Amino acid sequence: MSDSPNRMTSYWKKNLRTLLVLLSVWFIVSFGFGIILVEPLNQYHLGGYPLGFWFAQQGSIYTFIILIFVYVARMNKLDREFDVHED
Template structure:
């Protein structure tokens, strides 16, 4: 593991922030958008016997958040290797 240069550190942080922002937007859309704003429209659709809007509000947002955690870890491992800051 070598110490990153100032430019590499800035690029690494910029990519990290872009990834976090993208994941937070997805989580916001799923949790607030699907669970609150569009709940009436989604409730017209049944999912495992429950209205889809209710499912997103109660469980869907949590599932998406957990999946995003695993995705973030996977992408950050790739980013660490790209900028040679991974732990081996």
């Protein structure tokens, strides 16, 4: 009964929740730390980097990569759990 409507709704809801969490992080590191909060964060330092500047030119990009790989792992697991995976 892999494609019963209820199960699919619950798969879709879990997918949306994953997206919500990951996109919140995406927003916070770039628009949050890199733009809105950049001045206060620049009071702190990471090595020779002011912290806000680091987020804007380095940290946000590293976080983006991690986000995609977390998403891949999470969705592969979810696909199997709901038996909607390929092969």
